[in-house]
Amino acid sequence: MAAPATSETRSPAGAQLGAMHDLELTALAAAGDRRAFGELARRHGSAVRALLRRMGAAPSLADDLAQDAFLAAFESIAEFRGEGAFVGWVKRIAARLYIKRWRKRAELEPVEGEDTADASDGEGDAALRIDLDGALAALTEAERVCVSLCYGAGLSHAEAAAALKAPLGTVKSHVKRGLDKLKRRLAAPGAPQTETGRRAGV
């Protein structure tokens, strides 16, 4: 990378950094200001860590990968054009880092048939208000990863398939099944569970 070289002494004070917009901070970070980047990590660290945990990473692994993602983001900060939110950009980096690890131990299998085991519990729990974390826990690992990639990290199905090195159809199937399950589990208490709603997919 182009070596960032702004010295710490040229960095604005902490209070000033706290009042700055993300784009200003990324500009400072691109000039090598590590404290400005630290402010970005302070602001968005929780979002990245939460995404990784929702994807299925253990808390310690999620924290390590989130740190790695921020370091990778700093290394390639010149590539960030500010076209989207900074946090979204780091989330995508973090998600890809997690996928790299995940792929070493898991394989995204094609979806075959109906997952009857989960279908049974969705209806009964619909009356309960379950938060997203709890609902994601009901998904299979593959569904959870695919749904998190597409709705948490903001990847398209094609991008998710490329990151997972899996066929697009397989990813779409996992997303659809994951959404179906989430829809059932996240349904408001008393909300009607229509067959159309239950079977809706991507």
Next chain:
Amino acid sequence: MSDQSFEARLQRMFSDHPHYPDAPLFAAEVEGRLSRGWALRRLLIGAAGAVGGVIAVAQIAGGGVWTRIGAAGQLFQQTVGAVSSTTANLQTPMGGVGQLALPFGGETLWIVAGLAVLAGALLFSRSIQEL
């Protein structure tokens, strides 16, 4: 709930994340790792500069420059010696200049030159860091 509204809701739910109490510690660790990485990079750049300097010195030495510098040093000694003996003969207050001016030989001269090259290399690497 329609598919689209559910997907929008799901995206909102993903955006709505918990704020971990150790967020400042997390940021400090990120900054710490950045600083350590930068320190290591500076060390490597400095080391590369030093190695480059040593190689440059070795190349210069291999080119016979030191022989010429040694000869120049001897010439310098002879010149200064001649000047000092002349001044001593003239019985001037500068009679001791010849002894004072010869505390080093040709080897010392090229060692100093080598160190100067090393210092120059380090200075150069530091300048590159600041660019």
